[in-house]
Amino acid sequence: MLSESFAQGVSLLHRLDPRLRIVFATLFSFLLALSLKFPTLVSGLALSVILVWISRLPRMEVAKRLTVINIFNIVLFLVLPVTFEGTTAFFLGPVACTREGLLLAARITLKSNSILMIFIALVATMSIATLGHGLNRLHMPQKIVYLMLIAYRYVFVLEQEYQRLSTAIRIRGFVPKSNIHTYKTYAYLFGMLLVRALARADRVYQSMLCRGFKGKFYCIHQFSFSRTDRIWSGCLFLTLILLGGMEWLAPTIF
Amino acid sequence: MHISEGVISAPVLIGSGVLTVAGTAIGLKKMDYEHVAQAGILSATFFLASLIHVPIGPSSVHLLLNGIVGLMLGWGAFAAILVGLALQAMLFQFGGITVLGVNTLNVAGPAVLCYYLFGRLVQKDTGLAVVGAFACGALSVLLTSLMVALSLLFTEESFFEVAALVVTAHLPVMIIEGIITAFCIGFLKKVKPDSLPGFSTSPGESTVQ
Numbered sequence: 079m080l081s082e083s084f085a086q087g088v089s090l091l092h093r094l095d096p097r098l099r100i101v102f103a104t105l106f107s108f109l110l111a112l113s114l115k116f117p118t119l120v121s122g123l124a125l126s127v128i129l130v131w132i133s134r135l136p137r138m139e140v141a142k143r144l145t146v147i148n149i150f151n152i153v154l155f156l157v158l159p160v161t162f163e164g165t166t167a168f169f170l171g172p173v174a175c176t177r178e179g180l181l182l183a184a185r186i187t188l189k190s191n192s193i194l195m196i197f198i199a200l201v202a203t204m205s206i207a208t209l210g211h212g213l214n215r216l217h218m219p220q221k222i223v224y225l226m227l228i229a230y231r232y233v234f235v236l237e238q239e240y241q242r243l244s245t246a247i248r249i250r251g252f253v254p255k256s257n258i259h260t261y262k263t264y265a266y267l268f269g270m271l272l273v274r275a276l277a278r279a280d281r282v283y284q285s286m287l288c289r290g291f292k293g294k295f296y297c298i299h300q301f302s303f304s305r306t307d308r309i310w311s312g313c314l315f316l317t318l319i320l321l322g323g324m325e326w327l328a329p330t331i332f
Numbered sequence: 333m334h335i336s337e338g339v340i341s342a343p344v345l346i347g348s349g350v351l352t353v354a355g356t357a358i359g360l361k362k363m364d365y366e367h368v369a370q371a372g373i374l375s376a377t378f379f380l381a382s383l384i385h386v387p388i389g390p391s392s393v394h395l396l397l398n399g400i401v402g403l404m405l406g407w408g409a410f411a412a413i414l415v416g417l418a419l420q421a422m423l424f425q426f427g428g429i430t431v432l433g434v435n436t437l438n439v440a441g442p443a444v445l446c447y448y449l450f451g452r453l454v455q456k457d458t459g460l461a462v463v464g465a466f467a468c469g470a471l472s473v474l475l476t477s478l479m480v481a482l483s484l485l486f487t488e489e490s491f492f493e494v495a496a497l498v499v500t501a502h503l504p505v506m507i508i509e510g511i512i513t514a515f516c517i518g519f520l521k522k523v524k525p526d527s528l529p530g531f532s533t534s535p536g537e538s539t540v541q
Binding site for chain 2: 269
């Protein structure tokens with residue numbers, strides 16, 4: 079079942095202005111994605127851990143989300159040192175493992191974990207509706223915000239529809255196997271989902287027109303930029319400059 | 333088919349980000365307000381397709397179905413897939429902010445291409461339409477995996493083995509997607525023929541029943 083498991087919670091980060099969180103999550107993510115030096119990457123990881131800690135999210139849940147990405151990282155650690163060309167670090171039996179390969183795998187692991195945790199702490203702590211309205215206030219094109227809010231609204235409805243259809247085929251004795259019958263059944267199931275979704279889209283649009291829809295969602299919620307927000311954006315901005323400085327300005331100090 | 337955070341280099345991230353913004357802008361421009369609701373619900377459906385696991389041999393794959401999204405939306409596929417991927421990032425943390433551009437391009441680019449290649453063909457009443465639908469589903473997945481491989485190779489030439497692995501792993505997915513797309517298009521042609529391709533009928537026509 080779908081749920082926005084991180085959006086509910088009581089922490090300082092949940093209360094911060096969504097616009098501030100979107101902007102800083104984007105800046106930090108890109109900064110770390112573009113960084114190459116280890117001091118920057120390790121500091122980024124530390125920052126992300128601190129942010130997750132402040133957000134007071136259930137740790138098991140966060141760990142679960144990180145597991146997915148780290149399984150991929152383990153694969154990289156297995157493949158890259160062997161396939162990468164460079165100076166040999168050590169031999170694993172007859173296979174030479176290169177230093178460059180190991181470093182690249184380590185870099186990717188650091189980056190992916192810290193970017194993901196920053197995203198969880200700053201962006202996943204708001205609901206998609208809040209994200210939509212926040213993006214709207216940040217002057218994203220009206221249509222894409224509208225598209226996103228509609229998609230969000232109907233993801234949950236369509237998921238129920240999908241559950242209903244799959245229960246229906248199961249009750250009629252359908253057991254998925256690797257055969258044409260199974261693929262045909264899934265194709266028809268998805269086709270039915272599309273047909274119903276389109277019919278629903280028609281009805282939704284008609285009813286919106288009846289209520290005087292003019293192509294714009296009005297965001298009634300007023301975002302207020304409080305004193306806490308100002309202090310936080312100051313701190314985050316300093317961290318950003320520090321990380322950027324470590325990466326690009328002071329090659330000798332670090 | 334996600335590239336996760338932290339893998340891709342700056343030039344590839346920025347280049348594909350720019351292309352995705354351009355594609356999305358074209359898609360939004362071509363989409364009038366009447367169709368945004370439809371596109372939104374389609375992007376929710378596209379998002380759900382990734383939750384449907386289809387058995388194949390001993391394991392299972394999840395559906396991508398970007399071929400069908402392309403056929404139905406044309407350039408609008410960019411906006412719909414961007415939103416679908418953003419929702420996946422929000423709900424499951426698959427992918428994220430920095431790779432949104434490259435992932436959207438890799439999935440939506442082939443979708444738009446398939447719209448131009450097979451859009452007319454699948455409308456026909458001959459057996460060729462079925463072949464076209466199969467090719468549309470298979471090709472969109474093949475191209476997506478090739479683009480993922482290219483994104484990796486442009487990042488780092490030594491990613492060759494990983495990239496080759498991505499493409500080989502998707503060969504069986506390609507065939508399954510082809511079969512499912514062929515059946516699904518056949519179904520849509522019977523049940524709601526006006527939904528293909530780039531369905532231009534104005535919403536509301538079918539509500540008077």
